[in-house]
Amino acid sequence: MDKNKIVAISGNKSAAIGAALSKPDLIAAYPITPQSSVVEALADMIAKGELDSNMVHVESEHSAMSVVQGATVAGGRTFTATSAQGLALMFEPYFRMSTLRLPMVMAIATREMTSPETVWSGQQDAVTVRDAGWIQMFAENNQEILDMVIQGYKLAEHKDVLLPVNVCYDGFYLSHLTERFEIPRQELADEFLESYSCNHVTLDPDKPMAVDPLTSSEILWRYRKSHLEAMQNALEVIDEVDIEFDKVFGRKYGGAIDTYKIDDAELVIVTMGATTGTARVAVDKARDMGYKIGLLKVRFLRPFPSQKIKEVLNSKKAYAVIDKSVSFGWNTGVLYNEIKSAVSDLGRAITSMPAIGGLGGADISVDMLLDCIKKLDEESKNYNGQLATYWFE
Amino acid sequence: MSRNFITPIGDEGIYTLDTGSWRTFRPIMNKDNCVECGICMSFCPVGSITGNKQKIYAIDYKFCKGCGICAYECPSKAIDMVKEGD
Amino acid sequence: MNYIDLLRESEDLVTPGMSACQGCAAEMCLRRVLQVAGRNTIMTIPPGCMAGAGVVGWNFDNGLKVPVHIPLLDNTASFLSGVSNMYQRKNRQDVNIIAFAGDGATADCGFQSLSGAAERAEKFLYICYDNEGYMNTGFQRSSTSSKGSKTSTTPVGSAGGGKSQNQKYMPLILAMHNAEYVATASPSNMKDLVEKVTKGIEASKRGFAYIHIFSPCPTGWGHDTNLSIDIAKKAVKSNFFPLFEVDRGNWKLLDNKNPIPVSEWMVKLKKFSHLSDDDIIAIQDLADKRMELLRKLSS
Amino acid sequence: MKEIRFHGRGGQGVVKSAQIIVQTVVESGLYGQFIPFFGVERKGSPVFGFLRIDDSEIRVKCQVYNPEVLMIFDDTLLKMPQTFAGLEENAIVIINTTKNIEDLNLPDIKMKVYTVDATGIALETIEKDIPNTAMLGAFAKATELVNWYILKDKIKLAFNEDNVMSAQLAFERVKLSK
Numbered sequence: 001m002d003k004n005k006i007v008a009i010s011g012n013k014s015a016a017i018g019a020a021l022s023k024p025d026l027i028a029a030y031p032i033t034p035q036s037s038v039v040e041a042l043a044d045m046i047a048k049g050e051l052d053s054n055m056v057h058v059e060s061e062h063s064a065m066s067v068v069q070g071a072t073v074a075g076g077r078t079f080t081a082t083s084a085q086g087l088a089l090m091f092e093p094y095f096r097m098s099t100l101r102l103p104m105v106m107a108i109a110t111r112e113m114t115s116p117e118t119v120w121s122g123q124q125d126a127v128t129v130r131d132a133g134w135i136q137m138f139a140e141n142n143q144e145i146l147d148m149v150i151q152g153y154k155l156a157e158h159k160d161v162l163l164p165v166n167v168c169y170d171g172f173y174l175s176h177l178t179e180r181f182e183i184p185r186q187e188l189a190d191e192f193l194e195s196y197s198c199n200h201v202t203l204d205p206d207k208p209m210a211v212d213p214l215t216s217s218e219i220l221w222r223y224r225k226s227h228l229e230a231m232q233n234a235l236e237v238i239d240e241v242d243i244e245f246d247k248v249f250g251r252k253y254g255g256a257i258d259t260y261k262i263d264d265a266e267l268v269i270v271t272m273g274a275t276t277g278t279a280r281v282a283v284d285k286a287r288d289m290g291y292k293i294g295l296l297k298v299r300f301l302r303p304f305p306s307q308k309i310k311e312v313l314n315s316k317k318a319y320a321v322i323d324k325s326v327s328f329g330w331n332t333g334v335l336y337n338e339i340k341s342a343v344s345d346l347g348r349a350i351t352s353m354p355a356i357g358g359l360g361g362a363d364i365s366v367d368m369l370l371d372c373i374k375k376l377d378e379e380s381k382n383y384n385g386q387l388a389t390y391w392f393e
Numbered sequence: 394m395s396r397n398f399i400t401p402i403g404d405e406g407i408y409t410l411d412t413g414s415w416r417t418f419r420p421i422m423n424k425d426n427c428v429e430c431g432i433c434m435s436f437c438p439v440g441s442i443t444g445n446k447q448k449i450y451a452i453d454y455k456f457c458k459g460c461g462i463c464a465y466e467c468p469s470k471a472i473d474m475v476k477e478g479d
Numbered sequence: 480m481n482y483i484d485l486l487r488e489s490e491d492l493v494t495p496g497m498s499a500c501q502g503c504a505a506e507m508c509l510r511r512v513l514q515v516a517g518r519n520t521i522m523t524i525p526p527g528c529m530a531g532a533g534v535v536g537w538n539f540d541n542g543l544k545v546p547v548h549i550p551l552l553d554n555t556a557s558f559l560s561g562v563s564n565m566y567q568r569k570n571r572q573d574v575n576i577i578a579f580a581g582d583g584a585t586a587d588c589g590f591q592s593l594s595g596a597a598e599r600a601e602k603f604l605y606i607c608y609d610n611e612g613y614m615n616t617g618f619q620r621s622s623t624s625s626k627g628s629k630t631s632t633t634p635v636g637s638a639g640g641g642k643s644q645n646q647k648y649m650p651l652i653l654a655m656h657n658a659e660y661v662a663t664a665s666p667s668n669m670k671d672l673v674e675k676v677t678k679g680i681e682a683s684k685r686g687f688a689y690i691h692i693f694s695p696c697p698t699g700w701g702h703d704t705n706l707s708i709d710i711a712k713k714a715v716k717s718n719f720f721p722l723f724e725v726d727r728g729n730w731k732l733l734d735n736k737n738p739i740p741v742s743e744w745m746v747k748l749k750k751f752s753h754l755s756d757d758d759i760i761a762i763q764d765l766a767d768k769r770m771e772l773l774r775k776l777s778s
Numbered sequence: 779m780k781e782i783r784f785h786g787r788g789g790q791g792v793v794k795s796a797q798i799i800v801q802t803v804v805e806s807g808l809y810g811q812f813i814p815f816f817g818v819e820r821k822g823s824p825v826f827g828f829l830r831i832d833d834s835e836i837r838v839k840c841q842v843y844n845p846e847v848l849m850i851f852d853d854t855l856l857k858m859p860q861t862f863a864g865l866e867e868n869a870i871v872i873i874n875t876t877k878n879i880e881d882l883n884l885p886d887i888k889m890k891v892y893t894v895d896a897t898g899i900a901l902e903t904i905e906k907d908i909p910n911t912a913m914l915g916a917f918a919k920a921t922e923l924v925n926w927y928i929l930k931d932k933i934k935l936a937f938n939e940d941n942v943m944s945a946q947l948a949f950e951r952v953k954l955s956k
């Protein structure tokens with residue numbers, strides 16, 4: 001038997017390999033920076049005869065999502081990938097994919113939204129569509145991207161979930177980052193992931209259904225309720241899938257959240273995506289400098305693991321949330337609001353600091369994070385509540 | 394579970410409206426003039442005119458909306474439009 | 480089998496009581512198309528009159544006896560590309576995959592996805608029922624509304640007199656996509672329509688097939704409900720709506736050498752009632768020029 | 779952890795060469811990481827990127843601010859202010875140039891400067907103005923951070939024998955100039 005292969009390739013290729021290991025029937029995508037090399041890599045595998053999938057070279061992201069929607073309803077496992085403006089263009093069928101309860105995995109190499117015109121990193125694209133009914137997870141490194149694409153199918157296709165999954169990873173900082181990771185053997189992926197054909201919603205003359213008839217409010221709200229229940233079910237399934245994944249592949253991620261040096265921490269830094277890795281190093285350095293700091297990594301933005309987050313932050317003195325996006329209405333980042341509402345019923349106010357950085361490709365370095373930690377420490381000594389928004393400059 | 398998403402199909406599950414009540418004029422087929430060409434059937438938007446193997450055509454009034462195309466297009470003028478209730 | 484026998488003996492797969500207007504040509508064509516296609520069919524009907532009339536179903540009920548889906552207004556062709564790809568992959572090429580879409584979903588916001596699917600030679604049949612406007616939402620102008628049409632967004636007033644542009648001619652645009660089969664059809668020429676749908680379904684097993692159906696709308700166009708076929712007949716006879724097909728690159732045109740004037744069918748429609756003689760001469764000229772182009776292409 | 783910054787121009791194979799270094803160190807059992815940063819992917823436009831090598835997992839996912847090694851693919855880039863920004867003391871600087879060290883107008887920083895005519899070697903071996911594999915040879919010699927034999931394997935796998943020759947000649951010809 002072949003060994004798992006250690007390679008050094010990019011995050012985009014990692015996503016492509018994760019998809020290929022999941023044996024999709026159909027892939028449809030449209031090129032956009034920084035996602036393009038995901039589909040290039042898959043096209044290359046198909047051309048070399050390494051991957052048996054239909055690839056549809058669509059004329060837009062709107063069509064990419066529509067093609068995979070059609071193929072999923074026709075019983076296929078599907079994959080696509082996009083970024084920023086492409087995600088915005090596909091919003092219409094994107095929303096419908098989840099509300100039709102069609103499982104699939106889509107990679108998002110996250111990117112800032114225009115204007116001003118930009119092609120660089122940020123998470124504004126993915127977080128903006130957080131309430132379109134998809135499961136959204138954010139990866140920290142290339143290994144996690146690959147692993148989560150495979151886990152994504154298991155989660156999406158679970159009978160208690162049946163929802164599409166986004167595997168999001170920072171554009172350039174992961175999509176174009178070359179690093180060491182392990183490619184599992186196909187047998188392991190096959191063992192973990194059963195073949196799948198959607199049969200709760202299907203277009204087939206042998207099993208005729210009207211898919212999506214005009215629906216009145218008295219029935220529609222039940223669909224929404226069922227969708228919300230599926231999302232909550234997913235919180236448990238995320239943990240189960242992580243455990244099962246560990247059994248087969250020998251790697252686990254902790255489920256919907258992960259923590260680092262959290263137990264005795266008084267201060268917490270909350271991250272999502274590639275910044276997490278940098279923040280781990282910053283936490284180590286800050287601890288060397290005497291700060292009692294720990295890290296909370298939010299792996300899933302949807303469904304939001306509010307209970308787990310509450311448990312982590314319950315005993316803490318203060319936290320800062322690093323956002324790579326903005327929430328225009330709140331003068332904070334998006335993740336900050338989510339965290340704050342999760343801890344809102346703890347019965348006591350925890351000092352919190354919204355921090356925004358990494359927009360339009362901006363870097364968030366270890367030193368920048370250390371400055372942020374210092375600021376959190378200083379400010380939380382004098383004030384118990386929401387601190388002014390901290391901007392990484 | 395399936396009811397959370399979809400509609401199983403079948404003839405019994407077919408959604409129907411009482412479109413027969415829309416009619417103000419009723420097509421009346423005069424069998425004496427009918428040459429059994431089937432043109433009326435081919436042009437009936439509602440599918441209310443059917444024919445059997447012997448090519449005898451008949452109008453089902455349950456869903457006929459009374460548009461009058463059959464009467465207008467009948468080459469042998471075998472269909473008359475008569476006001477409902479008359 | 481002649482077409483009358485075929486229609487008589489084929490099952491009507493559309494709900495008997497759908498809420499299309501009296502005299503609706505689109506309802507007529509939908510029934511005929513499905514009679515030709517049969518039960519081994521997957522149908523998609525985007526938002527528009529037919530979907531609005533209930534053929535996709537209501538709550539837990541269905542509008543068709545075959546699997547049916549209402550795709551988005553603008554993604555019918557790409558959605559079906561996905562369906563078709565999977566059916567090819569599963570070696571179930573026998574299944575007929577058909578779209579039945581209005582002109583808005585076809586020529587306007589669905590145009591990009593349609594063009595993409597045609598260019599990729601996706602294997603399905605796309606039928607456009609062209610009633611020259613957004614009828615389901617109250618007859619707004621579409622790009623296939625013919626010049627002069629009075630619509631709710633091109634009203635007639637002291638400063639304007641209906642749509643000022645000529646219609647976008649979809650059949651030729653699709654023909655230039657090297658589609659496997661492209662045809663125009665009219666319910667008035669039912670034998671021709673049935674044959675073309677049959678050919679279109681066959682062609683859809685090899686590649687992309689497109690049929691553009693002229694679909695008079697009594698409500699929007701403003702004519703008596705019993706005249707839908709008569710108006711379609713006259714549109715064909717005046718060469719305003721020429722019947723042609725392009726079958727694997729072979730052009731075949733039904734040429735009326737002695738056409739009736741376009742005014743003969745226009746005169747019966749309220750949407751044209753404001754037009755002056757000069758306006759009608761201009762529309763006649765456009766129809767003549769289009770016919771001339773089609774003659775050149777098919778000679 | 780060693781932190782290295784690359785400066786080059788689009789079309790010089792900067793990204794590819796850095797990826798080969800990462801592949802080489804990973805094959806040796808170490809950890810490597812490279813993040814390229816380009817504005818738009820255009821031939822001739824300035825390109826830079828950040829390489830890290832370590833013997834344990836590299837967690838940081840950010841730019842390199844204090845490089846210990848600079849790879850400069852084109853001596854026209856020397857005058858750009860960001861080229862020497864944040865350089866660690868006694869850093870190794872590898873420059874593709876035909877000029878003498880005195881003519882390069884280098885800033886007054888404590889550093890070890892290696893020069894090599896990588897473009898000349900490329901024209902000689904692969905007959906193209908793409909100096910990346912020659913720069914790899916110079917990198918291997920000057921830094922001793924990579925296994926030279928594995929590196930040559932990786933170059934062969936990514937390109938061909940001519941490129942291996944390119945690296946070989948640069949390995950032999952690179953000289954410590956300051």
